[in-house]
Amino acid sequence: MKTVKFFIILIGVVTLFACNTTKTPSSPQSVSFLLTDAPALQGFQLNFTKVNVQITEIDYVTADSSITKVTSFVPGIYDLKSLMNGDSTLLSQIILPNNTAIKQVRLVLGSDNTVTLADGTTHALTIPSGQQSGIKINVDSTVPSSGDYSIMIDFNIGRSIFQNGNGVYLLKPVLRAFVVEATSNIKGNISPSDLPTKVFVINGTDTISTISDTTKNNYFQLSGFTAGSYTVQFMPMDTTVVTKTATADVSFGSDTNLGTVVVK
Incomplete structure (x- = not known):
């Protein structure tokens, strides 16, 4: 009788240990998308007092090459001149399963883009037709496998704005993206x-x-x-x-x- 009791107790201990060592699901990751500007202004660009760009959509690409739209993003117009020297603004925030690596971000710009000069005049920024469908930006740094992180999108207006012979201002976006925590x-x-x-x-x-x-x-x-x-x-x-x-x-x-x- 004692042998039977011991056997039953031993089974109970093994079962309890097995339950306690079962792998629990990892916590999800919060990912923030931020916007900033590190400009290399020169020549006529030094007269810029405001550079407003309209962002209408954000998508991201994960390691398995799937493309997902950030549905929480609210389209808006952003003054890049106000986002220099460490200043940034939050575009959106999403929740992803743990260990989900974002390798690329895609921005879609609208048509309401303008530049304001020191003399107070405002001019439209024309985007070439080939870039109206979206701008792909590779994430340059390693994405953490766990924990929350932020992807900074750096919109370089100094390399993005040109003026043609007719005086038309052109917007050919040059951007980079990196993980803030890395x-x-x-x-x-x-x-x-x-x-x-x-x-x-x-x-x-x-x-x-x-x-x-x-x-x-x-x-x-x-x-x-x-x-x-x-x-x-x-x-x-x-x-x-x-x-x-x-x-x-x-x-x-x-x-x-x-x-x-x-x-x-």
């Missing part, structure tokens, strides 16, 4: 504090740039960098030459602050 920022302030300055970060064969913000103690910030060493160049807006060069050593998980950079 990359770091390079930032700092510039002296003199009232001298707007172009800041260039050389990333291999690519150059990412911005213009310092004199309303924020001449602050600058550029984002989306993986660990490594980068060359940073500074060109005050009152000259056409680089007056200062620095090195930014970027580590994963922390921003690189260059402090106050004296350019003159």
